[in-house]
Amino acid sequence: MYKFAIIDNHQSDIDKMVEKIHQVYFSKHHMNYDCDTYLGCQTFPFDKYYDAIFLDIEMPEMDGFAFAKEINQKYNPKIIFMTNHDNLVMSVFDYKPFHFIQKNKFDESSTHVLELLCDNLLNKVIKVTNTNNEIDFVNQSQITYINIYEGIVTLHTFNNEIYTTWKSLTSIYKELNQQLFTYINQSTIVNMKYIKEIDPQFTHLILKDRTVFKISTRNKSTFKKTYIKFRLQ
Structure with missing residues (x-):
């Protein structure tokens, strides 16, 4: 479920x-999602994961730019800035938004952006079974690590949710964005x-959730090169 x-x-x-x-995602594409709303940034829970955040630029106390800077230090949701003023549009790109x-021009603009977001999300999900034995789809950006224990692969998310799958760790890895995900030992991908x-x-x-992992001697050299390359991007 998207958040x-x-x-x-x-x-x-x-x-x-x-x-x-609702019009684009539920009525048209039949996507399951949760949508939370906030009248300003002060009550926003920075420790809660969202796939996308629709963010007004001009707000009292903390504006959209200051919020984007802070949330990007926690994780990197897809930020969609919203504004009445065309002269602010160029400024948003300093904060690496999705759109x-x-x-x-709300109707035309929002429909276009939501369709782009839909395509992006659907191309970056992993099909899994949740703890209630129900099929679900997890956005890759939400996954913090994946490991295998006694033949069962579990995916752990920023929101402390755990999903299981009977797929092998190798097959899961092939579905992942390998610029973000890497093996650190035989049974763990981060x-x-x-x-x-x-x-x-x-x-x-x-x-960042304080989980500690051992980096195996076998994976150490490859992981080090991969991580340095990731940091330089």
Whole structure:
């Protein structure tokens, strides 16, 4: 299930965005999703994962640019800036957003962006079975690490959700973005975006959720090269 958030200090604009998401994703594409709304940034839970955040630029207390800078230090959701002012459009690219919606051309602009987002999300999901034995789809950006124990592969997410699959670790790895995911030992693949620190000898690493993993001697050299390349991107 996809997770979206809308942050805007105008309830009428939130309502329009909620309706447009329902129109495009549920009525047209039959996608399952949750959509949370916030009247400003102050109540936003920065420790909760969202696949995409629809973000008004001009808000009191914390504007959209300041919010984007802070959330990108936690993880990298797809940010869609929303604005009434065309002169702000060029400024959004400094914050690496997915796209932007022009409120003064809302219907045309929002439909276009939502279709692009839909294509992007559907191309970056892993099909899994959740703990209730139901089929689900997990966005790769949400996955922090994947490991195998007693023949069962589990995917762990930023929101501390755990999904299981009977696919092999090797076949899962082939589905992943290998610029982000890498083996650190025979039974563990990590998303390098969620690495907090690595010891100088590259024998252990700590993820942002404080999970600690051993880097195997066999994988050490390859992992080191892959991680350095990732950091230089």
